[in-house]
Amino acid sequence: MRASCLHTHTNFCDGKGDVESFCQAAYKKGLSAIGFSAHAPIAKKTGLKTDWHLADERLDEYIDAVKAARSRWAGKLPVYLGLEVDYIKGLTSPADKDFQSLGLDYIIGSVHYIFPPKGGEPFTVDAPAEEFEGDIRRHFPGNGEAAAEAYWDAVEGMISAGGFDILGHLDLIRKNNPHNEYFDTQGSRYRRRIRLIAPLAALSGAVIEINTGGLNRGKTADPYPSLELLRLLRERQAPVTITADAHEPSHLDGYYGLARATLLQAGYTETVEFEGSWKTVAISR
Numbered sequence: 147m148r149a150s151c152l153h154t155h156t157n158f159c160d161g162k163g164d165v166e167s168f169c170q171a172a173y174k175k176g177l178s179a180i181g182f183s184a185h186a187p188i189a190k191k192t193g194l195k196t197d198w199h200l201a202d203e204r205l206d207e208y209i210d211a212v213k214a215a216r217s218r219w220a221g222k223l224p225v226y227l228g229l230e231v232d233y234i235k236g237l238t239s240p241a242d243k244d245f246q247s248l249g250l251d252y253i254i255g256s257v258h259y260i261f262p263p264k265g266g267e268p269f270t271v272d273a274p275a276e277e278f279e280g281d282i283r284r285h286f287p288g289n290g291e292a293a294a295e296a297y298w299d300a301v302e303g304m305i306s307a308g309g310f311d312i313l314g315h316l317d318l319i320r321k322n323n324p325h326n327e328y329f330d331t332q333g334s335r336y337r338r339r340i341r342l343i344a345p346l347a348a349l350s351g352a353v354i355e356i357n358t359g360g361l362n363r364g365k366t367a368d369p370y371p372s373l374e375l376l377r378l379l380r381e382r383q384a385p386v387t388i389t390a391d392a393h394e395p396s397h398l399d400g401y402y403g404l405a406r407a408t409l410l411q412a413g414y415t416e417t418v419e420f421e422g423s424w425k426t427v428a429i430s431r
Contacts, residue, residue: 151177151181153359161394180223224421237268298342311353313347315359380412406429
């Protein structure tokens with residue numbers, strides 16, 4: 147079956163390798179297309195200082211670099227221009243006009259940040275494990291269940307705001323909870339939230355990505371979303387596409403076989419691929 151990767155991070159943000167090296171790797175791997183999705187700038191809008199988002203002053207440079215690659219690879223490899231835009235309530239959103247006006251091929255909407263319940267600066271849920279543990283202890287007095295609730299509240303807020311074409315790593319909150327250290331993914335509280343999020347995601351009109359980024363970086367044993375959540379999405383006929391969330395060229399198409407097997411287990415028989423518009427592709431066994 148055809149395979150592409152629309153979720154790709156170069157050294158414009160937190161990836162390793164430039165745009166050209168990713169294009170070369172995608173071509174050698176036989177991908178049908180590659181799309182670039184730098185973490186959108188947030189510093190000017192939010193005041194947050196990070197080392198993993200595209201710098202505001204480099205946005206135009208990034209756009210020009212991807213468009214130049216599109217020209218270089220014309221006729222050999224389709225190259226698409228996107229951004230992964232964070233939803234941080236009241237600060238930044240995929241629906242913001244400054245992102246919508248850029249003429250992107252697509253926007254990936256993602257939640258990385260949640261707010262402490264007593265206020266203060268938001269923190270990211272996919273930080274290194276030790277940092278995440280400290281944030282849970284400091285901001286939620288050790289109550290991981292409450293942190294998971296805050297995450298799902300943010301996802302619901304992003305879906306309500308809209309503005310994205312792809313819904314990124316829907317249950318990213320699982321990354322630092324591989325053994326249910328902070329919340330029980332089989333518990334009634336967590337399962338209630340995913341039963342609520344599935345119909346909202348399906349009705350959003352966006353494509354849900356099956357994201358192998360956690361696998362590529364040795365952080366998870368399965369793709370995002372979980373098999374249970376995928377089954378709920380399948381019941382509502384939500385369209386899906388496979389992405390690697392690649393942070394280096396070798397990650398492109400990493401664990402796609404496992405992603406396809408997981409989709410089949412969830413009841414999916416087809417994915418969608420972006421070719422200027424979304425095209426349906428049968429999942430090969």
